[in-house]
Amino acid sequence: xxxxxxxxQQAIATESRRVLEARVSKEELLPLLETSGRxxxxxxxxxxxxxxxxxxxxxxxxxxxxxxVELGLIAHQAGRSLSGAPFLTSNFGAAKAIELxxxxxxxxxxxxxxxxxxxxxxxxxxxxxxxxxxxxALTLTGERLDGVMTGVSAGLAADIAVVFANGPGMPVLxxxxxxxxxxxxxxxxxxxxLYADLEFADTPAETLVTGGxxxxxxxHILALQAVxxxxxxxxxxxxxxxxxxxxxVTRRAFGQPIGAFQxxxxxxxxxxxxxxxxxxxxxxxxxxEGQSDFITAxxxxxxxxxxxxxxxxRDCVQIHGGIGVTWELGLxxxxxxxxxxxxxxxxxxxxxxxxVDRLTGEAA
Amino acid sequence: xSDLEAYRAKAAAWLESMVPTYGKAARKGLSEADDLAxxxxxxxAKFDAGYAGINWPTEFGGQGKGHxxxxxxxxxxxxxxxxxxxxxxxxxMPIPVLMQxxxxxxxxxxxxxxxLQGEEIWCQLFSxxxxxxxxxxxxTKAEPDGNGWxxxxxxxxxxxxxxxxxxxxxxxxxxxxPKHKGLTYFWVDMxxxxxxxxxxxxxGGDSHVNEVFFDxxxxxxxxxxxxxxxxxxxAIATLMIERYxxxxxxxxxxxxxxxxxLAKDTELNGKPAIEDGRIRQQIARNxxxxxxxxxxxxxxxxMMQAGMTPGPEGSLxxxxxxxxxxxxxxxxxDLQGSDGFTxxxxxxxxxxxxxxxxxxxxxxxxGGSDETLLNTIAEKILGLPQDHRPDKGVPFxxxxx
Numbered sequence: 001x002x003x004x005x006x007x008x009q010q011a012i013a014t015e016s017r018r019v020l021e022a023r024v025s026k027e028e029l030l031p032l033l034e035t036s037g038r039x040x041x042x043x044x045x046x047x048x049x050x051x052x053x054x055x056x057x058x059x060x061x062x063x064x065x066x067x068x069v070e071l072g073l074i075a076h077q078a079g080r081s082l083s084g085a086p087f088l089t090s091n092f093g094a095a096k097a098i099e100l101x102x103x104x105x106x107x108x109x110x111x112x113x114x115x116x117x118x119x120x121x122x123x124x125x126x127x128x129x130x131x132x133x134x135x136x137a138l139t140l141t142g143e144r145l146d147g148v149m150t151g152v153s154a155g156l157a158a159d160i161a162v163v164f165a166n167g168p169g170m171p172v173l174x175x176x177x178x179x180x181x182x183x184x185x186x187x188x189x190x191x192x193x194l195y196a197d198l199e200f201a202d203t204p205a206e207t208l209v210t211g212g213x214x215x216x217x218x219x220h221i222l223a224l225q226a227v228x229x230x231x232x233x234x235x236x237x238x239x240x241x242x243x244x245x246x247x248x249v250t251r252r253a254f255g256q257p258i259g260a261f262q263x264x265x266x267x268x269x270x271x272x273x274x275x276x277x278x279x280x281x282x283x284x285x286x287x288x289e290g291q292s293d294f295i296t297a298x299x300x301x302x303x304x305x306x307x308x309x310x311x312x313x314r315d316c317v318q319i320h321g322g323i324g325v326t327w328e329l330g331l332x333x334x335x336x337x338x339x340x341x342x343x344x345x346x347x348x349x350x351x352x353x354x355x356v357d358r359l360t361g362e363a364a
Numbered sequence: 365x366s367d368l369e370a371y372r373a374k375a376a377a378w379l380e381s382m383v384p385t386y387g388k389a390a391r392k393g394l395s396e397a398d399d400l401a402x403x404x405x406x407x408x409a410k411f412d413a414g415y416a417g418i419n420w421p422t423e424f425g426g427q428g429k430g431h432x433x434x435x436x437x438x439x440x441x442x443x444x445x446x447x448x449x450x451x452x453x454x455x456x457m458p459i460p461v462l463m464q465x466x467x468x469x470x471x472x473x474x475x476x477x478x479x480l481q482g483e484e485i486w487c488q489l490f491s492x493x494x495x496x497x498x499x500x501x502x503x504t505k506a507e508p509d510g511n512g513w514x515x516x517x518x519x520x521x522x523x524x525x526x527x528x529x530x531x532x533x534x535x536x537x538x539x540x541x542p543k544h545k546g547l548t549y550f551w552v553d554m555x556x557x558x559x560x561x562x563x564x565x566x567x568g569g570d571s572h573v574n575e576v577f578f579d580x581x582x583x584x585x586x587x588x589x590x591x592x593x594x595x596x597x598x599a600i601a602t603l604m605i606e607r608y609x610x611x612x613x614x615x616x617x618x619x620x621x622x623x624x625x626l627a628k629d630t631e632l633n634g635k636p637a638i639e640d641g642r643i644r645q646q647i648a649r650n651x652x653x654x655x656x657x658x659x660x661x662x663x664x665x666x667m668m669q670a671g672m673t674p675g676p677e678g679s680l681x682x683x684x685x686x687x688x689x690x691x692x693x694x695x696x697x698d699l700q701g702s703d704g705f706t707x708x709x710x711x712x713x714x715x716x717x718x719x720x721x722x723x724x725x726x727x728x729x730x731g732g733s734d735e736t737l738l739n740t741i742a743e744k745i746l747g748l749p750q751d752h753r754p755d756k757g758v759p760f761x762x763x764x765x
Contacts, residue, residue: 003663003666004663004666004667004672245746245747245748248748249747249748249749256749256752257749259742259748259749260748260749260750260752262735262738262739262751264748265738265739265743265746265748265749266735266738266739266742268742268746268748269738269739269741269745269746269748270738272680272741272745272746273684273741276656276677276680277652277653277656277657277660277680278656280656280657280659280660280663280677281652281655281656283659283663284655284659297655299648299652300651300652300656301652303648303649303652304652304653304656307652349641352644352648352649353644353648355647355648355651356638356644356647356648359624359647360628360638
């Protein structure tokens with residue numbers, strides 16, 4: 001089972017690429033690395049104006065009723081342009097959690113704001129290496145949350161967070177307002193992602209789902225986010241491949257373009273293979289939303305996209321030689337993003353285990 | 365059900381009915397001669413059922429259907445281990461080229477029908493000891509001889525030449541011009557005087573490929589299938605014939621399920637190997653790679669069905685799949701430890717890890733080596749420059765040997 005993009009979807013890809021190329025430049029992205037607590041506001045304004053925040057949400061709550069395929073196309077372009085704001089994925093994950101598991105009241109309360117982008121959402125499940133910990137770092141007592149979540153993507157700016165917590169004797173998925181939560185910005189190698197530690201203390205929270213279903217729900221939300229992130233990774237990898245190619249046909253050494261040397265051309269051809277495998281897995285995974293093999297497809301997309309982006313950015317720098325490691329050229333923006341995206345939404349180790357669990361029917 | 369799905373269902377049912385007579389179990393223990401005899405009967409049965417020459421024109425005895433039906437049938441057929449590979453080259457390249465470039469249409473039709481029914485086999489005489497990746501560097505020559513030509517030289521890696529009735533061949537007819545321009549394309553009778561076929565035994569123990577020697581082999585000018593000096597273009601047309609063939613994300617080795625089973629059944633340091641992180645990582649990464657290839661193939665099929673041209677990413681299949689099959693097979697043997705020494709040279713490469721492993725190097729070379737494929741991707745898809753070629757524009761007989 002696979003899909004071909006239709007005309008409308010192709011138009012989304014073309015238009016989002018055009019808009020992002022016009023509005024996001026590396027000159028704006030570089031300074032963001034040197035301070036913490038700032039992100040690319042122009043990108044977020046663009047995302048809101050273009051309706052990307054509303055894209056995959058239901059019409060009944062001010063959404064556009066499109067799906068993962070369309071949002072994936074935009075994420076791919078955002079990855080190419082290093083959009084510099086984490087919210088496209090985190091907002092979507094938080095909104096989907098409320099849409100899929102919330103009550104009518106909860107949906108009415110949160111979804112329109114998340115759809116317009118006026119409310120910024122975060123998803124906070126992980127505890128260090130564990131994307132879905134056996135013992136979550138937060139405890140829900142009554143309707144109050146306590147504990148510290150570390151390294152929450154978009155955590156510094158988010159208005160609400162969907163969290164995975166210990167409920168009374170069972171895990172629980174809940175949504176909390178962050179207005180009174182103490183936040184500490186993390187000095188990161190990719191500062192514009194607004195990573196923060198969140199300290200919950202008697203914080204009001206509303207339950208979305210409890211018990212075994214909460215863990216399944218959390219995995220499903222992670223998988224949805226992973227597919228979006230994988231598209232972003234594939235887009236970044238594709239950009240690195242093109243930058244490497246363009247340099248290899250222009251830069252000359254020993255009387256010929258360096259792209260004529262097999263050590264260079266084969267390296268770029270290998271990246272092409274990784275990018276295309278990742279892209280194919282991403283498109284497939286996006287088209288499997290709602291099907292029984294969705295988690296498996298999401299894991300495969302995540303694994304191949306992580307490998308593609310890391311390898312492409314690593315090799316692109318190597319192909320450039322000395323100029324590749326300068327601050328100004330900005331290749332490091334991709335190197336940084338490749339690694340930050342590799343950790344967000346569950347690391348490679350997590351998704352490898354999820355995939356093998358699915359294939360074998362047993363957990364390690 | 366779409367037309368194509370209906371076609372698939374019908375083909376699958378027919379193939380299923382052939383399993384008792386021609387399937388894996390029926391072929392077990394047969395000598396190669398007996399297997400080939402069985403293969404000829406199977407090919408005839410395919411022809412009679414309308415599954416031979418599926419996408420070929422009806423005027424030559426084909427079925428006149430589309431490429432999609434052909435790939436669909438091949439995909440279903442691959443599941444059963446039928447002896448169809450003896451005809452793979454013959455029906456894959458030489459016969460389609462013959463249909464396209466053969467002058468005597470009545471004679472061509474006779475050959476096509478015989479080949480489709482498994483009565484005649486054709487081989488493709490391209491590679492030489494000095495011209496493999498560099499096809500245009502070949503040295504076998506044809507000189508004018510009366511009204512025809514006289515061939516002298518040697519070909520190598522010729523699949524099924526020892527069973528072939530005819531072959532298509534590229535030879536040098538003019539050494540005084542740059543290498544691509546001095547080649548001409550012919551067909552030859554493999555039983556003609558002066559043709560000697562010598563099988564080459566490969567690492568896996570089988571001898572599907574041959575050296576073929578030509579000593580004063582005389583052919584008429586009516587054997588010529590290209591203008592004199594225009595053989596390279598026809599050779600390239602031959603190699604381009606089937607860009608989208610039925611592919612296999614397992615690299616024509618075992619399916620990943622078999623590795624998962626092995627890992628479940630094998631104990632490593634007192635625990636099932638499936639619990640070992642190194643094993644799990646390889647399973648996960650192989651799955652991701654294979655599912656990517658499958659998605660690329662599925663999209664290519666969908667594009668063809670929609671009347672569009674698939675993207676170039678279909679060219680990744682062999683490069684990526686065979687290489688990873690080689691590594692996974694190594695790991696599977698490692699995993700068996702001292703139980704891993706056993707080797708049965710009749711075992712199937714698709715079911716046996718050792719057989720898969722020992723034959724994998726052949727897969728990485730035949731049909732374009734990894735390096736050749738990477739060059740093709742780099743140059744044709746990504747627009748990177750060609751390698752430095754010192755023989756460019758130099759007359760063939762002035763290229764330093």
